[in-house]
Amino acid sequence: MEHGRSRRKTPEPEKCRDPYLRCAFHGAAQTALGVAGSALLAHSPQGCEYLVNNAFAWQACDYMEVITLCTKLCVDEIVHGGEELLERTILEAKDLPISALFVLSACGPEIVGDDIVAVCETLQPELKFRLIPIECAGFRGSQYDGIDIALDAMLKHLVNRSGEKIPNSVCLIAPHANANPTWIADLDWVKGVLAQMGIRVVATLTHRTPLAELEHAASAEASLLLSHDAGQKAADHLSAAHGIEQVCGGIPLPIGMTNTERWLTALGERFDAQKTAESMVVEGERMAMATCRRKWPMARFFYRTPAAIVADATVGIPLVRFVTEDMEMTPDLVALYTSQRSVRDLLERELDDLDLAPTVVYGTDVYRTRQALAETKPKVVFGSTIERHASEGLGVSHVVEVVKMMRQFRMIDREYFGYTGILDLFECVQNEWTMAWRSREKRYEARW
Amino acid sequence: MKQIAIYGKGGIGKSTIASNLSAALNEMGQTVMQVGCDPKRDSTRILAGGRFIPAVLEEHREKLRVGKDEYAIDLDRIVYRSPGGIYLVEAGGPEPGVGCAGRGVLTALQILKDLDAFETYGIDVAIYDVLGDVVCGGFSMPIREGFAREIYLVCSGGFMSIYAANNIARAVQRLGLRGDTGLAGIVCNSNGDEALERAVIPAFAQRLGTAFVQFVPRSPVIQAGEMEGRAVVEYAPDSREAEIFRNLARAILANDTRVIPTPIAELAELETMYREHLVKK
Numbered sequence: 001m002e003h004g005r006s007r008r009k010t011p012e013p014e015k016c017r018d019p020y021l022r023c024a025f026h027g028a029a030q031t032a033l034g035v036a037g038s039a040l041l042a043h044s045p046q047g048c049e050y051l052v053n054n055a056f057a058w059q060a061c062d063y064m065e066v067i068t069l070c071t072k073l074c075v076d077e078i079v080h081g082g083e084e085l086l087e088r089t090i091l092e093a094k095d096l097p098i099s100a101l102f103v104l105s106a107c108g109p110e111i112v113g114d115d116i117v118a119v120c121e122t123l124q125p126e127l128k129f130r131l132i133p134i135e136c137a138g139f140r141g142s143q144y145d146g147i148d149i150a151l152d153a154m155l156k157h158l159v160n161r162s163g164e165k166i167p168n169s170v171c172l173i174a175p176h177a178n179a180n181p182t183w184i185a186d187l188d189w190v191k192g193v194l195a196q197m198g199i200r201v202v203a204t205l206t207h208r209t210p211l212a213e214l215e216h217a218a219s220a221e222a223s224l225l226l227s228h229d230a231g232q233k234a235a236d237h238l239s240a241a242h243g244i245e246q247v248c249g250g251i252p253l254p255i256g257m258t259n260t261e262r263w264l265t266a267l268g269e270r271f272d273a274q275k276t277a278e279s280m281v282v283e284g285e286r287m288a289m290a291t292c293r294r295k296w297p298m299a300r301f302f303y304r305t306p307a308a309i310v311a312d313a314t315v316g317i318p319l320v321r322f323v324t325e326d327m328e329m330t331p332d333l334v335a336l337y338t339s340q341r342s343v344r345d346l347l348e349r350e351l352d353d354l355d356l357a358p359t360v361v362y363g364t365d366v367y368r369t370r371q372a373l374a375e376t377k378p379k380v381v382f383g384s385t386i387e388r389h390a391s392e393g394l395g396v397s398h399v400v401e402v403v404k405m406m407r408q409f410r411m412i413d414r415e416y417f418g419y420t421g422i423l424d425l426f427e428c429v430q431n432e433w434t435m436a437w438r439s440r441e442k443r444y445e446a447r448w
Numbered sequence: 449m450k451q452i453a454i455y456g457k458g459g460i461g462k463s464t465i466a467s468n469l470s471a472a473l474n475e476m477g478q479t480v481m482q483v484g485c486d487p488k489r490d491s492t493r494i495l496a497g498g499r500f501i502p503a504v505l506e507e508h509r510e511k512l513r514v515g516k517d518e519y520a521i522d523l524d525r526i527v528y529r530s531p532g533g534i535y536l537v538e539a540g541g542p543e544p545g546v547g548c549a550g551r552g553v554l555t556a557l558q559i560l561k562d563l564d565a566f567e568t569y570g571i572d573v574a575i576y577d578v579l580g581d582v583v584c585g586g587f588s589m590p591i592r593e594g595f596a597r598e599i600y601l602v603c604s605g606g607f608m609s610i611y612a613a614n615n616i617a618r619a620v621q622r623l624g625l626r627g628d629t630g631l632a633g634i635v636c637n638s639n640g641d642e643a644l645e646r647a648v649i650p651a652f653a654q655r656l657g658t659a660f661v662q663f664v665p666r667s668p669v670i671q672a673g674e675m676e677g678r679a680v681v682e683y684a685p686d687s688r689e690a691e692i693f694r695n696l697a698r699a700i701l702a703n704d705t706r707v708i709p710t711p712i713a714e715l716a717e718l719e720t721m722y723r724e725h726l727v728k729k
C-alpha cells in the first residue's frame with residue numbers, strides 16, 4: 001500500500017461527556033486546606049494550581065492564615081523529574097510559621113515517577129513542621145476520590161495512637177464533600193445540634209481544623225460522616241484502627257422533615273439525649289410550619305409535578321424524600337454524580353421505602369443527564385446551572401438551582417440540613433417558580 | 449533533506465547499523481547528521497572515536513538553571529563534528545528511574561529544529577537512532593512530530609526481535625495514518641542463524657507490506673571496528689562488510705517509497721509464521 005492513500009479519519013467525539021466533578025487533586029486540596037495553620041504545596045504545573053485556588057475558596061480560607069505554594073513544573077521537570085525542585089521549594093518554606101505542610105502531587109510528576117513520599121521522609125528531620133505527602137494525581141479519580149485519598153494520608157500520618165476516649169465525643173468526617181455551595185452552614189448546624197446534646201466535637205476532617213485536633217482524633221468515641229460521597233473509608237479506618245464506631249451510618253443526611261427527624265433521633269439514642277432530640281424535632285417542625293403559614297410558599301402548585309434530581313449523593317439522596325414528602329412532587333429521575341456501592345445501597349433503600357421507581361443514573365455526566373431528562377420529561381429539575389442549559393428544548397419548566405459544583409460567590413452561608421435548611425430549600429423553589437413568570441419574552445410583551 | 453529513523457528491539461544493534469550507515473553515506477559525499485535518541489547517549493560513540501559527546505538536554509538544563517531558554521544554546525555545543533566529518537547529536541535524557549525520556553527526546557529534537565540545526569550545517573540526511581522498543585508514546589515522538597519520515601526497522605532472527613519490530617510497525621501504522629511518515633523497510637542485523645533469518649525476515653517484511661532492504665551478517669570485522677571506535681568503511685574499507693553498508697546506504701538514498709505497514713494483529717499468527725520458517729530451515 002502506498003503511503004497516504006488510505007487515510008483513516010480520526011473519529012469525531014460525538015457527545016459532550018463533561019463530568020460534573022473535578023479531579024482527585026482538587027478534592028485533596030479541598031481537604032488539606034481545611035487544616036488551620038498549615039500550608040499546601042502543589043507539586044504541579046501552574047495549571048493544576050488553579051484548582052488549589054478554587055479549593056481555597058471552597059474552604060473559605062483566610063489568606064492571612066493559610067499559605068499555598070506551587071513548584072510550577074515546566075518541561076525540564078517533566079524530562080528530568082521534579083524531585084530536586086520539590087526539595088528546594090520545601091527547604092525555601094523552612095521558616096514559615098506553620099504546623100504542617102501538605103505536599104500534593106498532580107498528574108505530571110506522578111506519571112514521570114516523582115516520589116514525593118521519599119522526598120518528604122528525607123527532609124522531615126530538617127523541618128520544624130510536619131510534612132504530609134498526598135499522592136493525589138488527578139487521574140486517580142474524581143474530587144470525591146481525592147478527598148478519600150487526602151483523609152487517608154492525614155489519618156495515617158497524623159493521628160496519634162488512641163489514648164483515653166473522651167466520653168460523649170465525635171469526630172466529624174468530610175463535611176466539605178457536599179455539593180451545597182454553602183456547606184459550611186450545614187457543618188455549623190451539625191455542631192449546634194451536637195452542642196445542644198452535650199456531645200463534644202474532637203476533630204473535624206476537615207474545616208478550620210487545628211493540627212492538634214487531627215492528632216487527637218482517635219480519642220473520639222464515635223464518628224459522624226457528613227457526606228454520602230466521600231469519607232466512608234475514613235470512618236472505616238477510624239473504626240478498625242482506633243475502635244471508633246460510626247453513628248447515623250446508613251441513613252440519609254438531615255435534609256427535609258423526615259430525614260432530619262430520623263437523623264436527630266438516631267443521634268439522640270446513641271448519646272442518650274433522646275429528650276433533647278425529641279424537643280429539637282418538635283420545636284423545629286413547629287417553627288418550619290409556622291413560617292410556611294406566614295410566608296405562603298407556592299409549593300401547592302407543584303403537587304404531583306414530575307421532578308428530577310441531579311446532584312451528588314450527599315444532597316441528592318436526601319432530596320428524594322424531601323421532594324416526595326415535603327414538596328409532594330413525583331421524582332421521575334434521580335441522577336447522581338457518584339456511583340459507589342454505599343451510594344447505590346442507600347438510594348435503593350430509600351426508593352423502596354418511598355415506593356418509588358424513578359429512572360436512576362449513577363455516576364452521571366452532562367450528556368447522560370440530558371439523555372435521561374429527554375427520556376423522563378420532568379417539569380421541575382432540582383440541580384444546578386448546568387441542567388438549566390442541559391435541559392434546553394426539553395420542556396423543563398423550572399430548574400431549582402440547589403447545588404453548584406462551579407465556584408459561586410456567596411457571602412452568607414445557608415444550610416440545607418435541619419429545619420432552617422427546609423425553609424432555605426422552599427425559598428429556592430419559590431424563587432424559581434416566581435422567576436419563571438418573568439422570562440425575557442414575557443417582560444417584552446408586557447411592555448409593548 | 450532525507451530524514452530517517454532506525455527503530456528496533458533494545459540491544460539489536462541499531463546504533464551499529466546507524467553509525468555504519470552514517471559513515472557510508474558520508475563517504476558518498478552526503479552531509480549526514482546522526483541524532484541519538486536514547487538517554488544512555490551512546491548512539492554516536494563509534495563515530496566519536498569511542499567517546500561520549502555532550503547531550504542537548506544537559507546543555508538545555510544548564511541554560512534553564514540560569515534563567516535562559518533554548519535560544520541561548522550555542523549550536524556548536526550540542527552538535528559535534530566527528531573526525532570523519534559527520535555531525536553528531538545526542539538528545540540525552542534523565543537519570544534512570546526518574547523523569548520522562550520520551551518527552552526529553554522530543555524536547556531535544558524541537559531544540560534542534562528551533563535552532564535551525566539542519567539548515568545551518570546543510571544536512572542532506574538526518575538519521576535518528578531511537579531508543580529500543582516503542583515503550584510509550586514519548587518514543588514515537590520522532591515519528592509523531594514529523595521529524596522522521598522514513599522508518600527502518602532493525603531485527604534479527606530472534607523471535608522477540610521480530611515481535612518487537614511488529615509492535616513498532618503497529619505504532620508506525622497508527623501514526624502514519626495521521627502524518628507523512630511510513631515504513632521504508634527492514635534491515636536484518638544477523639545474530640548468526642543466517643538460514644533462518646534469510647527465510648523468515650523477507651517473509652515478515654512481505655507480511656508488513658514493506659521491503660527487505662539489507663542483510664548484515666554477524667562479523668568480527670564490524671565488532672573489531674566498534675571496539676576501535678571506528679565505522680567499518682574507515683576501519684576496513686575494502687572488506688565485504690564495508691561494501692554491505694555502502695549497499696545499504698545506496699538503497700536508502702535511492703528509496704522514495706514508504707508504506708503504512710500492515711502488522712500482524714495476533715501473537716499466534718506471528719508464532720505460526722516463525723515456526724513455519726524454523727521447520728523449513
Ligand code: SF4
Nearest residue numbers: 023025048106107138
Ligand atoms: S487531572 Fe491532573 S493535570 Fe488535570 S488538573 Fe487534575 S492534577 Fe492537574
